[in-house]
Amino acid sequence: MIHGLPPLHLALLCLAAFCGGTVDAIAGGGGLITVPALLAAGLSPHQALGTNKGQSSFGSFAAIFRYAREGLVDWKLASIAFPIGFLGSALGATLALHLKPGVLRPIVLVLLVVVGFVFASGRLRPKERIGPTPKLGFAVAAFALAIGLYDGFFGPGAGTFIIAGYAALLHFPLTRATANAKVLNFASNVAALLFFARGGMILWGLAIPMAGAQLLGGYCGAHLAIRRGDALIRGVAVAVVLALVLWVALDVPVRIAPGSGAQSTAGGHR
Numbered sequence: 001m002i003h004g005l006p007p008l009h010l011a012l013l014c015l016a017a018f019c020g021g022t023v024d025a026i027a028g029g030g031g032l033i034t035v036p037a038l039l040a041a042g043l044s045p046h047q048a049l050g051t052n053k054g055q056s057s058f059g060s061f062a063a064i065f066r067y068a069r070e071g072l073v074d075w076k077l078a079s080i081a082f083p084i085g086f087l088g089s090a091l092g093a094t095l096a097l098h099l100k101p102g103v104l105r106p107i108v109l110v111l112l113v114v115v116g117f118v119f120a121s122g123r124l125r126p127k128e129r130i131g132p133t134p135k136l137g138f139a140v141a142a143f144a145l146a147i148g149l150y151d152g153f154f155g156p157g158a159g160t161f162i163i164a165g166y167a168a169l170l171h172f173p174l175t176r177a178t179a180n181a182k183v184l185n186f187a188s189n190v191a192a193l194l195f196f197a198r199g200g201m202i203l204w205g206l207a208i209p210m211a212g213a214q215l216l217g218g219y220c221g222a223h224l225a226i227r228r229g230d231a232l233i234r235g236v237a238v239a240v241v242l243a244l245v246l247w248v249a250l251d252v253p254v255r256i257a258p259g260s261g262a263q264s265t266a267g268g269h270r
Contacts, residue, residue: 005041010209013037017210021059021217025066026178026225027233028159028185029240030056030217032247034210043203050201053193055210059218060186066222067179074180077170080137081144081184088148089191096153104154109248112157115164116241119234139169144184151188152195157244159185160237174230174237179222 005013016037024030031052038048067073143165151158162181166172172180196202225233 005206009041010206013041013206014210014213017055017059017213018217018220020056021062021214022221022224023236023240024056024059024159024185025063025182025218025221027237027240028157028161028163028181029244030059030159031155032240032243038206041206043206046199046201047203050196050199051203051207051210053189053196054202054204054207055214057186057189057193058211059214059221060182060189062215062218063182063222064179064186066219067182067226070179070226072176072179072226073183074176077140077180078183080140081180082187084141084144085148085151085184085187086191088145088150089152089188090148090195092149092152092154093192093195094152095149099153104150105248108154108156109245111161112241112245112248115157115160116238116245118164118168119237119241122234136170143169144187147184148188148191151185152192156248157241158188160240160244163233163237174233175225178225178233182222 016033020030020033020037022030023033034052034056035048038051039045043051064073147158147162147165150161159181162184163174163177166177166180167174170177170180193202
């Protein structure tokens with residue numbers, strides 16, 4: 001047994017990690033599966049969020065690898081989004097120590113409803129786009145910083161917001177938008193992982209076996225998105241948004257800033 005958990009419970013956590021990695025690679029929102037599973041296993045909210053980041057980052061990495069093999073990752077875009085998203089997430093996590101992330105809840109609920117409508121209506125359509133311009137690079141940098149701050153400070157729906165943002169801002173097909181969204185999402189996840197690790201909130205005995213399942217799930221999810229295309233991503237994204245609306249509306253307590261000793265709500269999801 002690991003951390004007092006029977007082998008069957010560990011196996012169920014790994015199954016949740018696989019499912020979470022699969023969903024997250026397609027449309028974001030994998031934390032909706034893994035965080036409740038970790039809480040149900042008896043972890044404190046601090047440990048659940050930290051352990052979730054410790055394992056979910058591996059799923060993001062596997063998804064990037066699979067999308068990159070298909071040539072869907074724009075590395076020039078990644079070179080802008082990754083460092084700025086990392087910085088934004090670190091700043092957002094630090095800000096969460098001093099402010100209540102719950103103040104964003106009404107705004108996020110409205111944004112989630114809008115994003116869900118846009119996905120469901122099929123309004124995100126690719127257009128012909130000439131190569132990157134300095135103005136577009138600045139817009140991407142600003143978007144990466146904003147998403148990083150949001151993910152570090154509050155969190156729910158960050159991965160889905162990135163997909164919608166890239167599709168709208170860069171006119172990418174949803175498959176390419178998802179592929180590039182995982183790079184920014186991975187940057188934010190790594191920053192959060194380091195933040196939680198510094199506070200000793202990651203149970204590596206659970207995170208490591210779950211990470212193996214996340215690697216497989218992230219790869220499989222990306223493979224499904226590549227093979228099934230925009231229709232699958234749109235359908236999963238709508239389902240994720242609906243689940244996130246319920247999650248945020250019900251005020252589920254899932255954000256604990258490491259080292260703060262105080263509980264607030266929301267956040268921690270990809």
